[in-house]
Amino acid sequence: EVQLLESGGGLVQPGGSLRLSCAASGFTFRNYAMSWVRQAPGKGLEWVSVVSASGDSTYYADSVKGRFTIYRDNSKNTLYLQMNSLRDEDTAVYYCAKDRGSRLSGASDYWGQGTLVTVSS
Amino acid sequence: QSALTQPASVSGSPGQSITISCTGTSSDVGGYNYVSWYQQHPGKAPKLIIYDVDNRPSGVSNRFSGSKSGNTASLTISGLQAEDESDYYCSSYTSSTTLVFGGGTKLTVL
Numbered sequence: 467e468v469q470l471l472e473s474g475g476g477l478v479q480p481g482g483s484l485r486l487s488c489a490a491s492g493f494t495f496r497n498y499a500m501s502w503v504r505q506a507p508g509k510g511l512e513w514v515s516v517v518s519a520s521g522d523s524t525y526y527a528d529s530v531k532g533r534f535t536i537y538r539d540n541s542k543n544t545l546y547l548q549m550n551s552l553r554d555e556d557t558a559v560y561y562c563a564k565d566r567g568s569r570l571s572g573a574s575d576y577w578g579q580g581t582l583v584t585v586s587s
Numbered sequence: 588q589s590a591l592t593q594p595a596s597v598s599g600s601p602g603q604s605i606t607i608s609c610t611g612t613s614s615d616v617g618g619y620n621y622v623s624w625y626q627q628h629p630g631k632a633p634k635l636i637i638y639d640v641d642n643r644p645s646g647v648s649n650r651f652s653g654s655k656s657g658n659t660a661s662l663t664i665s666g667l668q669a670e671d672e673s674d675y676y677c678s679s680y681t682s683s684t685t686l687v688f689g690g691g692t693k694l695t696v697l
Contacts (some may be wrong), residue, residue, distance in 0.1 A: 499688070503633075510590070511625070511676050512634065513686040525684050561632055572680045573623045573638035580632060 477582030488562030609677030
C-alpha cells in the first residue's frame with residue numbers, strides 16, 4: 467500500500483524557516499518524481515515544486531522561487547521542502563504527491579494527508 | 588503562471604450528466620496532453636480521477652471522462668450520484684516545466 471506521511475508543519479513567524487518532510491513507502495521511491503502542492507485555508511490547490519526521480523532536476527512556482535528548496539533522499543525514501551523567508555501568504559496545508567512518472571507530468575496518483583504551515587506573528 | 592479558468596460552481600440532479608470546463612492557453616492546456624483532474628472532498632487530500640486528458644486511473648468509475656479541444660479541457664460526469672458532490676480541480680503541465688491548477692469547481696448534486 468502506497469503511503470505518504472508529511473511532517474514538520476507548525477507555527478512560524480514571518481521571515482522564519484521551516485523544513486517539511488514526506489516519508490514514502492509502498493512503492494519504489496527512486497523511480498518517481500515527487501511534488502509539493504499547497505492549499506491555503508478555504509482556497510484552491512496551488513502547485514509549489516517538483517523534483518525528478520533522480521533528484522537532478524527541480525522546478526518551482528514563481529511565488530516560492532528563491533525561497534523554497536525541494537530535495538529528496540532516495541536512500542531514506544524521503545522528500546523534503548526547505549522553506550525560508552516565510553510570508554503570511556505561505557500559510558497553507560502542504561501536501562506531498564507522487565507523480566505517475568519519473569519527471570513532472572502533472573498526474574499525481576497518490577497524496578499525503580497534508581501538514582499545516584501557519585505563518586503569523 | 589496564471590491559474591486555469593474553471594466555473595466556480597456547477598449543479599445537477601441524480602442521474603444527469605454535467606461537464607466542467609478548464610480553459611488555459613497554448614502554453615499549457617493547448618500545448619500538451621498533460622491535463623489532469625482531481626476530486627477533493629472537504630478536509631481530504633485530492634484524488635486523481637483523470638490523467639493525460641482522457642485516461643482513468645485504475646479503480647475510478649467510468650462515469651468520469653475527460654476530453655480536450657484547443658485550449659479548453661473538460662471533465663464530464665455521467666449518471667450523477669450523491670457521492671459525486673465535491674470540489675473538482677483541473678491541472679496542466681506548462682511550457683515552463685511547471686504545473687498550473689484551475690481555481691476549482693464546486694459540484695452540487697441537487
